[in-house]
Amino acid sequence: MRWIKLLSALGKARFRTKLNGSETSIFNFRVWVTDIDISVMNHAAIMTIFEMGRADFMVRTNFFKIATKNKWFFPNQAISVQFYRPLKMFQKGTVYTKMSFVDETYFYFEQKIMRKGKPIASCFANGLAKKGRETIPTSEIIKALKIDLDDVPTDRHALISMFEGKNEKMTEKIIDDWIL
Template identity: 85%
Template sequence: MRWIKLLSALGKAKLRPKLKGSETSSLNFRVWITDIDISVMNHAAIMTVFEMGRADYMVRTNFFKVATKNKWFFPNQAINAQFYRPLKMFQKATVYTKMSFVDETYFYVEQKIMRHGKPIASCFANGLAKKGRETIPTSEILKSLKIENKDVPRENHALICMFKEKNSKMTEKIIDNW
């Protein structure tokens, strides 16, 4: 069922207004019976909503079209999610997605789910574009999208540093020293 929601978000994004890379995407959704465990939306369903938000952002900024044309795919390298409040069946909420930072290799994306002005969950993810085994530099992607460097966040802020440090420690502990 979740893949249907994701495909639906992709289709609807094509009909929505285009966005600049520096703008924030917002996508409304409703919790359905297939999204809940017992009585609240489960974490897997929330992660699908975050994916829907990133897909909406990619389509509306034209990244999805350019990536398809160039046969690029875009795996996430790491995702950090925090859950604050539950969502119950049939409740409505909104997922917001914005570009937080761009370096030579990665795009960093901030997301949050809000309901009536209160945070439900937040997500911070980084990803890149690849063609086969080749990593596509972000400068090439921005050029293809006709986005000026000044129009994307290039300031490495504290959240980026914490995210990189946490992921490095996790890799060291789980992968290198299992």
């Protein structure tokens, strides 16, 4: 069911208003029976909603169109999610997605799920563009998308440093120091 929801979001995004790199994508959804564990939306379903928000953003900024043409793909490097409140079956929510920062390699996205003005979950993710094993510089993508450089967030803010520091510590602890 989650694949159907993701494909549906991709299809609908093609007919929605186009966005530039500095605008926020707003995507409404409803919790279905297949999204819940016993009575509330499960974490995997929430992660799919965040993925749908990023997909909506990428389609509406022509990211996907350029990627298909150039045979690029966009793996996430790291994702940090915070859960605040549950969503129950048939409740509606809204996911907001914006590009937070761009450096030479990565695009950083901030996301939040809201319901009736209250936060449900937040997400911070970074990803890059690849073609095979080659990493595509973000400057090449920005040029291909014909995005005005004024619309690209290049001010490195505190959230970026916190995110990267946390990811380095996780890698060190889980990958480098793992004891079998």
